[in-house]
Amino acid sequence: MNQTEEHWDLIIKPQNKWYQIDFAAIWKYRDLLGILVRRDFLAAYKQTILGPLWFFIQPLITALTFTFIFGRVAELPTDGNPPILFYLAGIALWTYFSDCLIKTSTTFVTNARIFGKVYFPRLIIPLSVLVSNLIKFGLQFLIFLIVWFYYLKFSDAKMNPHWELLWMIPVLIIMMAGLGLGMGILISSLTTKYRDLTFLVGFGVQLLMYASSVVLPISKMSEKTQHIMLLNPLTSIIEAFKYIFLGSGSFEIYYLAYSFGFMIILVLISIIVFTKVEKSFMDTV
Amino acid sequence: MSDVVIRVENVGKQYRLGQVGTGTIASDLNRWWAKLRGKEDPFLAIGEANDRSKKGNSDFVWALKDINFEVKRGEVLGIIGKNGAGKSTLLKILSQVTTPTIGEVKVKGRIASLLEVGTGFNPDLTGRDNVFLNGSILGMTKQEIKNKFDEIVEFSGVERYIDTPVKRYSSGMYVRLAFAVAAHLDPEILIVDEVLAVGDAEFQKKCLGKMKDVSGQGRTVLFVSHNMAAVNQLCNKGLVMQYGTVIKHGDIDEVIPFYLQSSFGNTICGEALFESSDKPMQVKRMALKDQKGNTIDKPVSQSDSIFLEIDYDFKKQFKKCNLTITIKNSNAEIVWFLDRTDFHKEFFVAETGSYTSVFQIPNPLLKAGSYFLTLGISDSQEGIDDHKRDILQFEIENTDSLRVNRAGNLFLPVQWEMKKK
Numbered sequence: 001m002n003q004t005e006e007h008w009d010l011i012i013k014p015q016n017k018w019y020q021i022d023f024a025a026i027w028k029y030r031d032l033l034g035i036l037v038r039r040d041f042l043a044a045y046k047q048t049i050l051g052p053l054w055f056f057i058q059p060l061i062t063a064l065t066f067t068f069i070f071g072r073v074a075e076l077p078t079d080g081n082p083p084i085l086f087y088l089a090g091i092a093l094w095t096y097f098s099d100c101l102i103k104t105s106t107t108f109v110t111n112a113r114i115f116g117k118v119y120f121p122r123l124i125i126p127l128s129v130l131v132s133n134l135i136k137f138g139l140q141f142l143i144f145l146i147v148w149f150y151y152l153k154f155s156d157a158k159m160n161p162h163w164e165l166l167w168m169i170p171v172l173i174i175m176m177a178g179l180g181l182g183m184g185i186l187i188s189s190l191t192t193k194y195r196d197l198t199f200l201v202g203f204g205v206q207l208l209m210y211a212s213s214v215v216l217p218i219s220k221m222s223e224k225t226q227h228i229m230l231l232n233p234l235t236s237i238i239e240a241f242k243y244i245f246l247g248s249g250s251f252e253i254y255y256l257a258y259s260f261g262f263m264i265i266l267v268l269i270s271i272i273v274f275t276k277v278e279k280s281f282m283d284t285v
Numbered sequence: 286m287s288d289v290v291i292r293v294e295n296v297g298k299q300y301r302l303g304q305v306g307t308g309t310i311a312s313d314l315n316r317w318w319a320k321l322r323g324k325e326d327p328f329l330a331i332g333e334a335n336d337r338s339k340k341g342n343s344d345f346v347w348a349l350k351d352i353n354f355e356v357k358r359g360e361v362l363g364i365i366g367k368n369g370a371g372k373s374t375l376l377k378i379l380s381q382v383t384t385p386t387i388g389e390v391k392v393k394g395r396i397a398s399l400l401e402v403g404t405g406f407n408p409d410l411t412g413r414d415n416v417f418l419n420g421s422i423l424g425m426t427k428q429e430i431k432n433k434f435d436e437i438v439e440f441s442g443v444e445r446y447i448d449t450p451v452k453r454y455s456s457g458m459y460v461r462l463a464f465a466v467a468a469h470l471d472p473e474i475l476i477v478d479e480v481l482a483v484g485d486a487e488f489q490k491k492c493l494g495k496m497k498d499v500s501g502q503g504r505t506v507l508f509v510s511h512n513m514a515a516v517n518q519l520c521n522k523g524l525v526m527q528y529g530t531v532i533k534h535g536d537i538d539e540v541i542p543f544y545l546q547s548s549f550g551n552t553i554c555g556e557a558l559f560e561s562s563d564k565p566m567q568v569k570r571m572a573l574k575d576q577k578g579n580t581i582d583k584p585v586s587q588s589d590s591i592f593l594e595i596d597y598d599f600k601k602q603f604k605k606c607n608l609t610i611t612i613k614n615s616n617a618e619i620v621w622f623l624d625r626t627d628f629h630k631e632f633f634v635a636e637t638g639s640y641t642s643v644f645q646i647p648n649p650l651l652k653a654g655s656y657f658l659t660l661g662i663s664d665s666q667e668g669i670d671d672h673k674r675d676i677l678q679f680e681i682e683n684t685d686s687l688r689v690n691r692a693g694n695l696f697l698p699v700q701w702e703m704k705k706k
Contacts, residue, residue, distance in 0.1 A: 007393070008292075008391040008392060008393055009392055009393050009394055009395075010381075010391070010392040010393075010396065011389055011390070011391050011392070012378060012379070012381060012384065012385065012389060012390040012391075012392070013384070013385070013389045014384055014385055014386060014387055014388075014389075029421075029424070031421050031425075031426045031427040032421040032422060034427070035417050035418050035421045035427070036418075038414075039407055039410060039414070039418055042409070042410055042414060043407055043409045043410060046409040046410075046450070047409075113404075114404055114405045114422065115382065116377075116382055116400075117382065117398075117400045117401045117404045118380070118382070118398065118400070118404050118405070118422055118423060119380055119381035119382055119398070120422060120424065279383075279384045280383065280384055282377070282382055282383040283300065283383060
């Protein structure tokens with residue numbers, strides 16, 4: 001018998017090794033990713049009159065509300081920038097992170113039905129969330145750019161964009177995406193069996209926003225508080241984003257490196273956990 | 286030499302009974318501790334066979350245990366068994382939806398599974414978008430779907446609605462479109478679970494035809510169904526499962542009779558009594574008797590008649606009553622359907638009370654083999670009925686014919702005139 005020499009295309013075994021992440025399979029299913037992104041957009045605003053306009057309305061209204069409540073009523077400082085611009089910058093980037101986190105954190109639970117019937121690399125689903133939200137972010141970023149351009153050219157607001165650091169923007173966006181994905185799929189993997197964490201996600205994300213200098217610039221805090229705030233890997237990213245476009249905020253290269261390292265490790269760990277869970281979650285979900 | 290495309294080796298799947306999420310931390314920690322010391326999972330040693338009707342002692346059951354079989358290229362394997370026998374769990378493992386607890390499965394070639402039609406259909410999207418969505422979930426590339434799109438739409442027969450959101454579809458149209466996508470997958474191995482139970486008769490026929498085509502092209506099909514007629518028609522190999530193990534694997538001609546006999550108690554059943562219920566009409570007893578009036582408990586000679594005695598009650602008056610008998614062979618094919626009105630040309634009026642009837646099943650008529658008998662009483666005016674399906678079982682044995690293997694269903698000896706010219 002030459003059984004050992006036989007070639008098998010697929011071997012289904014109890015538990016795969018922790019490092020067995022099938023990138024080839026993910027690549028093979030790239031068309032599915034594209035179609036899922038398309039579905040997200042087609043289905044999101046079906047049967048609405050304004051349709052995709054909602055992508056723009058959402059951040060604008062949030063920014064206006066922030067401007068009114070935090071800027072006018074509470075008179076919180078915005079580092080000398082026009083409040084609407086300050087909040088728009090924070091909100092656009094923050095929304096990308098929080099949307100990625102919230103939507104990927106329910107990957108297993110919301111897709112249990114499909115996952116129970118068909119096999120495809122499960123990572124496709126959170127990756128498609130990342131891509132659809134990136135497009136959404138692109139639209140919101142556009143809004144920000146329009147308002148920013150207006151203030152830059154037609155007002156006497158003091159802004160000193162750091163053009164030389166503009167190349168950092170894609171890096172910052174990737175970091176936000178990585179952190180959102182990492183936390184999201186980690187939570188979704190941990191909640192297949194014990195659902196406790198799902199309760200944390202809703203208000204946890206809100207709390208995290210206040211700890212990430214979306215609303216409050218860290219420049220107004222004491223030295224010690226600043227360091228504590230910067231331990232949150234999101235803070236330095238948002239600060240850097242504002243620093244590049246508005247000239248305010250701060251550019252903490254060491255903290256940015258820390259955030260980047262944090263993101264890489266988080267993504268690695270979460271993908272390992274995710275691939276381990278995807279093998280068996282149908283029995284526990 | 287090796288034509289084996291699927292090899293299943295010692296596969297087992299253990300499930301924990303009761304609620305997941307409560308009290309599982311303790312066993313999780315226990316497991317983790319054992320793993321840390323390099324010991325075997327303490328919960329793998331326990332567990333019992335999966336008989337859902339009996340109360341067990343353990344919280345762990347083996348939904349599948351010691352499964353070993355091979356499927357060769359081009360085979361159409363029917364997997365049959367009662368509910369809870371482990372068929373779906375096996376299919377889930379084969380389609381990689383879940384992993385086995387122990388053992389492994391080796392597969393050659395692209396595998397596609399159809400455990401449900403319309404997986405991932407989004408109600409808000411149009412038929413067209415859903416074809417792409419569903420197709421790519423099932424593993425097709427965009428280009429493949431594009432190439433086959435017209436074929437898919439034509440097969441589904443919903444061309445006119447292809448740009449309408451599927452939530453506006455009738456459920457039949459929905460299923461048609463969904464099956465059409467799946468039917469145009471081009472896998473080397475296709476796994477199908479009881480999806481033919483949906484759709485109307487015409488469409489079911491179309492689906493069966495399509496699956497036959499697939500197997501005709503030398504592809505391998507694994508098919509789970511409770512519809513023995515479909516299994517018999519479609520499959521050339523069969524596999525019977527019971528309590529999570531394979532109890533029979535072989536040619537379909539042997540497997541279906543084996544399954545029917547094992548699931549009906551593997552004995553001749555000559556008499557059945559039924560408990561009273563609140564149904565307005567009710568069969569109370571059915572019995573098969575021989576010419577001397579003894580209840581049948583062994584094979585009957587093919588030249589002896591059989592008598593069916595039935596007792597039945599009417600709790601009120603019915604005006605358009607009828608009696609029917611269905612006799613199926615061991616392949617679940619109906620060989621004879623008798624209707625009282627065939628002879629009497631009219632329905633009968635039943636007064637409140639108990640009745641008894643005797644019918645003669647004349648022999649020689651049926652060829653040697655096992656048979657299952659269904660009795661029905663009904664009233665077509667009020668649409669009320671009581672059917673006792675496949676309850677009685679009898680066996681006819683060949684006692685005097687020289688021919689051992691007989692094609693067809695009947696054994697009706699006639700005289701053969703012969704003259705020398």
